[in-house]
Amino acid sequence: MWPVSRSSRPKQFLKFGTEHSLLQNTLLRCQAELFDDRPIIVGAKGHRFLIAQDLQEIGMSSDIVLEPVARSSCAAIAVACLQAERRAQEAIVLVLAADHHIPERGAFVRAVEVSLDDVAGGNLMTFGITPDHPATGYGYILPGERLVAGHRIDRFIEKPDRVQAEELVASGYLWNSGNFLFRADAFLAELQRRQPDVLAAVSAALDKARTDLDFLRLDEEAFCTSPRVAVDNAIFERTEKAGVLPVDYDWSDIGSWDELTKVLPADANENVTVGDAAIVDGRRNVVHSDGKLTALLGVDDLAVISTRDVVLVTARSRAQDVRSLVGTLTASGRSEANEAMQIFRPWGNYERLESTQGYQVKRITVNPGGVLSLQSHQHRAEHWVVVDGCAEATIEDAVCTLEANQSIYVPAGSRHRLANRGNDPLVLIEVQTGTYLGEDDITRFDDVYGR
Numbered sequence: 001m002w003p004v005s006r007s008s009r010p011k012q013f014l015k016f017g018t019e020h021s022l023l024q025n026t027l028l029r030c031q032a033e034l035f036d037d038r039p040i041i042v043g044a045k046g047h048r049f050l051i052a053q054d055l056q057e058i059g060m061s062s063d064i065v066l067e068p069v070a071r072s073s074c075a076a077i078a079v080a081c082l083q084a085e086r087r088a089q090e091a092i093v094l095v096l097a098a099d100h101h102i103p104e105r106g107a108f109v110r111a112v113e114v115s116l117d118d119v120a121g122g123n124l125m126t127f128g129i130t131p132d133h134p135a136t137g138y139g140y141i142l143p144g145e146r147l148v149a150g151h152r153i154d155r156f157i158e159k160p161d162r163v164q165a166e167e168l169v170a171s172g173y174l175w176n177s178g179n180f181l182f183r184a185d186a187f188l189a190e191l192q193r194r195q196p197d198v199l200a201a202v203s204a205a206l207d208k209a210r211t212d213l214d215f216l217r218l219d220e221e222a223f224c225t226s227p228r229v230a231v232d233n234a235i236f237e238r239t240e241k242a243g244v245l246p247v248d249y250d251w252s253d254i255g256s257w258d259e260l261t262k263v264l265p266a267d268a269n270e271n272v273t274v275g276d277a278a279i280v281d282g283r284r285n286v287v288h289s290d291g292k293l294t295a296l297l298g299v300d301d302l303a304v305i306s307t308r309d310v311v312l313v314t315a316r317s318r319a320q321d322v323r324s325l326v327g328t329l330t331a332s333g334r335s336e337a338n339e340a341m342q343i344f345r346p347w348g349n350y351e352r353l354e355s356t357q358g359y360q361v362k363r364i365t366v367n368p369g370g371v372l373s374l375q376s377h378q379h380r381a382e383h384w385v386v387v388d389g390c391a392e393a394t395i396e397d398a399v400c401t402l403e404a405n406q407s408i409y410v411p412a413g414s415r416h417r418l419a420n421r422g423n424d425p426l427v428l429i430e431v432q433t434g435t436y437l438g439e440d441d442i443t444r445f446d447d448v449y450g451r
Helices: 022-029 045-058 072-087 105-120 162-170 184-194 196-207 231-236 257-262 316-331
Strands: 040-044 063-067 092-095 124-129 140-146 151-157 174-183 210-212 215-217 242-247 272-280 286-297 302-306 311-315 342-345 348-356 359-366 374-376 380-388 391-395 398-402 407-410 416-419 426-434 443-446
Touching (some): 072 196, 124 140, 124 231, 151 231, 174 184, 184 196, 359 416
Antiparallel strands (some): 092 174, 124 174, 348 359, 374 443, 380 407, 380 426, 391 398
């Protein structure tokens, strides 16, 4: 979903024109008596404040466990199971990808309920989606012998080509949703049998974990010793206890811009738009525009994605190949491949509006109660102009209050801090000038967030 989704702010934190992000919808989907009211989120340390903000927006709390490095799904699920067992010895764990679209909440909850009898018998269940077309972007599962509600899994097939996908759909295969349900002890027993090195590494990382604000940070040295293996390959394709429940609710992993047509309504010409967009004499187009008007004339079957720093134009039939384009851009050193214009911090966020030799302009939003670190910069000065809210500015030993339309100058080398003591967001424009404007030109003297 590049360029809107980037490694610094991936798609699970995006809203795609809807009220909630994909992560928020995943959490809200599990608000039922069937589920524990405090989920466990295993995520990357670089995304910790994005996770916290999403939770805050929907008024939920969670155990947030931070991975120091990525070790694929097997290690992440092992972390969640061990954490769940600390709460309850007979814990049942529902493992959900944070970025899937399942609009039918009732059907989803019923599917989980129906699977509990099979889970009680020690089976490791997954949910198989009944295909409505021969997709090439999903793995496939062949259901076999009947269990209580689901089926034993006879065979896994990785992402097929078009011809094979048509054959698989005709033969009764299901899409592999990558969502799972099992007893924590049953999964950990299979993990000990199939991937003991993963379990040993994760157990040590959790035993040595430390609390940081609202986060639990896994020990990096221990966690790094875990093999990087996906749970499908490591466990489900090898165990005789794997089962699948066929389901027919709407589902998408929103893996490409073409998939956005499953999430948002189309117009009379089958065009799907998000943001400021206009289409004349065009059909079956997908347009996502952040900020500027994006206009199409006389074209069909395109995905046109416009952000502040990137415009992507691709045939919808090639939307799955965008990741290869990102790989090429990364290899060539283009920062746009991975870095988003809007960067989130524990106190709020900032957005780069313009950057060139000698100066940079940012829009900074400080949440109510947010406090930036007491810091200094060797190579740049800063000018702050408040446009909304009320700022408390500290420069050396002087503290002053700035309201809308007021400004202050921060000399290079001076100790300074910005805070929002009010109840409304503080928005200001920061103009940086100097010989070097990198984010690593910072010395912190005090930080309430422990950075």
